[in-house]
Amino acid sequence: MKRTLLWLLPVALLFFALPSEAAETAADTTAWWVWPVALFFTCFLMGIVAVPSGVGGGVLFVPIVGGFFPFHLDFVRGAGLLVALASALSAGPLLLRGGLANLRLALPLALLASASSIAGAMMGLAIPANVVQIALGLTILGIVVLMATAKKSEFPDVQKPDSLSTALAMSGLYYDAASSRDIHWQVHRTLTGLILFIGIGFLAGMFGMGAGWANVPVLNLLMGAPIKVSAGTSSFILTLVDSSAAWVYLNKGAVLAMIAVPSVIGMMLGAMIGARLLHVLKASAVRRLVIALLLFAGLRALLKGLGIWV
């Protein structure tokens, strides 16, 4: 059962995505509704694998839809931001109430990242699409390396908070159900974290991908927040970062409702199924599957940008 599901997902993704390769030259022969429907089902499947693999849907969305659907990358990135934003907004209230997203930790980082995401979005819409494709391909391949090699620390040991995090009172306490105890946490290396979030926001705005893949390692491995607080706070930060970048795409006409809305609905429905399948699917196997999909999509973006596989 598990093995069948794991094989079914990539095959189905390719089933919906590959025919679109021919679409760029045969758009006029295909009924308009085929693409939104294919997009909905593709996003539904991406939503299913996004939850157990621990990546945001936006990271899968942009390279896969950008690589295999006939939409211009401008519209794909606009929709990708909205996919990431809608997912983050849906999870935000629960994470805040549960103490897994922390406002004091999130707000300073989000402030810098949302300012730089505007610059990234403007840059992304200003430079030629093939340059963005090449940069996107390289970034996705970098994420593959990060996902395959990065470690995580459940409860990092922060002996002493730095002066900046002390001044901002960036610390907290949450109840960890897995270990049945209150976990007190504090952070360090705050200045480095703040600087890195400027870069992360820029990439999020430029590629429309959300940025959980970068947020979590910085919060967890660099600043020393527990992994659950890092993941929850990262998701909350995206509600602000992606909002500001999304406005740039909206104002520049790079958001098409016919692409964005089916993507958002499909991804969110898929994520609901994915959350229910958490107990059925083996997370490590799904994670390997997602790494393989990202590797394929990253290479596709790179080769498309270089004009080798158009």
Place this chain on the structure above:
Amino acid sequence: MGMSKLDTTQEQQRYATLLYWGSRSGLAISTAAFLAYAFGLLPAYIPLDQLPHLWQMPSHEYLAATNTPTGWHWMSMLQQGDFASLFGIAWLSSCSLLCLMAVIPIYSARRDWIYAGICISEIGILVLAASGILTAGH
């Protein structure tokens, strides 16, 4: 044992409540408007069968080819399905504004001027992004 009081502070609770209603209503508006658009209950500004030609273009060429208004001008065309769906998306992109505004009085009452200032700055950034002033690019 429940959640610690420390991390479910008043501002966090207020933010969460407003974010919940803001995001749910935004998703409901987007979905309803989109279904009305896709199933022809609302007229489309761009004929649906033209879309496969148009969505392959860069956004600036698409705007020129369709004479689609940019910035906030689309707000005057909400009776058309394309733009009614965008309204839901704009709502989703704006719902954090209200949350940020709502926690400023809590920080101010606590004389936590740094976080009140951060919230005001974040609101400024979101308003700047939404204003359409930033028009660099194609």
